[in-house]
Amino acid sequence: MTALTSSSQQGFVSLVGAGPGDPDLLTVKGYRVIQAADVVVYDRLVSQQILALASEQAEMIYVGKKLDYHCVPQDQINQILVEKAREGKNVVRLKGGDSFIFGRGGEELETLAEQGISFEVVPGITAAAGATAYAGIPLTHRDHAQSVQFITGHVQKDGREIEWSSLAQPNNTLVFYMGLKQSGHITEQLIANGLDANTPCAIIENGTRSEQRVFQGALSDLANLAQQAISPALIVVGSVTQLHHKLKWF
Ligand code: SAH
Numbered sequence: 693m694t695a696l697t698s699s700s701q702q703g704f705v706s707l708v709g710a711g712p713g714d715p716d717l718l719t720v721k722g723y724r725v726i727q728a729a730d731v732v733v734y735d736r737l738v739s740q741q742i743l744a745l746a747s748e749q750a751e752m753i754y755v756g757k758k759l760d761y762h763c764v765p766q767d768q769i770n771q772i773l774v775e776k777a778r779e780g781k782n783v784v785r786l787k788g789g790d791s792f793i794f795g796r797g798g799e800e801l802e803t804l805a806e807q808g809i810s811f812e813v814v815p816g817i818t819a820a821a822g823a824t825a826y827a828g829i830p831l832t833h834r835d836h837a838q839s840v841q842f843i844t845g846h847v848q849k850d851g852r853e854i855e856w857s858s859l860a861q862p863n864n865t866l867v868f869y870m871g872l873k874q875s876g877h878i879t880e881q882l883i884a885n886g887l888d889a890n891t892p893c894a895i896i897e898n899g900t901r902s903e904q905r906v907f908q909g910a911l912s913d914l915a916n917l918a919q920q921a922i923s924p925a926l927i928v929v930g931s932v933t934q935l936h937h938k939l940k941w942f
Pocket of ligand 1: 713788789795820823868869870900925927
């Protein structure tokens with residue numbers, strides 16, 4: 693079922709991933725549901741060009757979050773979605789990247805499910821896929837990495853520690869979201885758990901946007917690199933990052 697064919701009086705919520713920055717990376721389905729939306733509830737990392745796809749009559753509600761600071765608390769966001777859907781509106785909940793990857797999309801849908809509100813999920817290109825593609829860093833490569841892991845740099849704050857030994861493996865690519873502030877801790881733990889201090893790393897700042905920058909260095913130098921970078925940025929650890937030199941195109 694799509695938002696367009698939903699016949700219920702009750703409204704409908706499409707959880708849409710807007711992609712990492714370049715507005716052209718929105719999916720065709722995302723494009724369609726944004727154009728048909730009565731209400732768009734959006735986050736900070738969504739580009740103006742994508743917001744401009746909504747109709748002039750659409751109600752635009754900003755609930756953006758900054759690091760360490762939530763403009764609108766999560767339960768209030770959930771409440772907005774429920775209320776607008778109950779008014780019979782076609783609601784688009786628009787988030788950066790993919791909503792199910794460090795996007796709290798699951799939490800919002802749980803509330804909708806509990807309240808009996810119909811929804812759909814339109815996936816987006818997550819930063820790990822988009823930013824590395826634009827940086828010419830393949831996440832896997834037969835000569836370099838047979839696996840890839842996406843990790844949040846926010847674990848400590850949530851009071852949960854990562855299983856570092858499972859990350860510090862050869863032939864593995866690690867992608868840390870929200871990791872800039874934790875780069876010292878990340879380096880320390882990876883080396884303490886056996887990863888070579890010379891393992892190549894990259895930081896991709898503003899991936900897929902015209903102002904994208906890529907920093908490269910060894911794992912032991914990661915915290916220094918991180919000091920030069922600004923948010924949003926991804927930390928990529930693994931020998932695939934060396935391919936940036938050869939494959940950069942953007
Ligand atoms: N749901 C989003 C991630 C939200 S968490 C997704 O799937 O991409 C926010 C983090 O994503 C940022 O701190 C940063 O680490 C990463 N990020 C988002 N957009 C980015 C971009 N254009 N370039 C680099 N990193 C980005």
